[in-house]
Amino acid sequence: MKVLVAVKRVVDYNVKVRAKADGTGADLNNVKMAINPFCEIAIEEAVRLKEAGVATEVIAVSIGDKSCQEQIRTALALGADRGIQVETDGSPEPLVVAKLLKGVIAKEEPQLVILGKQSIDGDNNQTGQMLGALTNMPQGTFASEIKVEGDKLNVTREIDGGLQTIALNLPAIVTTDLRLNEPRYASLPNIMKAKKKQLDVYTPADLGVEPSAHLTTVKVEPPAERQAGIIVESVEQLVDKLKNEAKVIS
């Protein structure tokens, strides 16, 4: 079966991003960019399905300006077979991303679409679910295990109280949680090979989508700073402070 994986270019997870002083946006000058960690897990899962003989082809898709081709190449180095970039100015809102992915799905007809559960820049956690609605496919969100069983996909999901397992008709959508797998590193030979793999570029118009805007960012600001605390010398002093100063225990 064909597997489509959506990968997003985001700020590296180790970077502590700050608001620009003028409040217009995040200060992304000279910061390290990377593949969204949840998308890395998505690629890994798809590649493992291929190695297990379940998937026949893995296609990595990214939506954004030309720079996101770098993340597509990373996905190709990790084992995806070919890539697709949908050219837009930066990453659009989740609903638009979902519409564009629907357009790609119409062309490629994958049996399984794997996305990250959340992008670590916008922290939206929406795209996979929206794509499910637009394509009328079932969704296995926050997946910690997936298994193809005949014409169904069993997905174990991380929910608030523990774990839930559901069965989805194929084609289906999966969004990854952290414990689905541990992604591999790309080897140097694979990075070299990835440069030669096919990468197609589409415009939204090619996919019949007119990007829309639903949200505008009015301003950004840093969160409230916490007051500097103190270092206590002993457990005894800690308990005293909690009882008599903070009054949070009795």
Added chain:
Amino acid sequence: MSTLVIAEHDNNSIKPATLNTVAAAQAMGADVDILIAGADCAAAGTAAAAVAGVRKVLVADNAAYAHQLAENLALLIAELGADYDNILAPSTANGKNYLPRVAALLDVGQISDIISVESADTFKRPIYAGNIIATVQSSDAKKVITVRTTAFDGVADSGGSATIEAVDAAHDAGISSFISEEVAVSERPELTAADVIISGGRGMQNGENFAMLEAIADKLGAAVGASRAAVDAGFVPNDMQVGQTGKIVAPDLYIAVGISGAIQHLAGMKDSKVIVAINKDPDAPIFQVADYGLVADLFTAVPELDAAL
């Protein structure tokens, strides 16, 4: 103007997250109705009708909604939502699962995880793991929103007298089905509703050592949480993870034990009122957000703390 709040419930009672979401709905200044979608959920409907300041409770009682499958719920909520200006759900695993599906069915954007209502169309929400607070304005006629429950004090669960209305709509998309669930039962409070939380990280070394934290939790009426490293290492189950991609908590007291304080962990707990950190590394970033830091080996400090309480 009217707002539909989708309740978090277990068919018998409503979860505290519902009360926080109603508070956010009331801040938007419209009439508030609650939807209970479940199976054999009449009791939850009665509980919702008692919530302060609610106009009407819609009860959709059908086997199709028994396990909160997003495919079925989204069809129901999108249909009922046609009559409302705003649709709100708590930012729980459940709310995050079905609500974006509703938004896409209605062809509107979703505003995730709001922490304040600035006006009927403008909201604040954290981005970049809470390192930035964005003020966003929606141009959609209908607002579809998930609410960060820790940012809104819950309304009272009594004193209201909403009318209860049965909803017949039975939507079974027929594309997904429930197999099984493994849900931890605990006598301790739920993480997201606890006044006190004690969390352990990789420094705990194994799952057995969490018994030390549980002993303290029992004395303080606390919930026990964990860092991702502790969950990944298999010390404790996934539903204990606090952080950007786990649970967001804001108790009166948060005690971090053997946790370094990575950006992603801080994102989930830095709005706690009082933070205590116990860590043997004086340079651990957790000390930068701690009100009280104790530089010590946890294997001596935690038993001492237990004895002192």
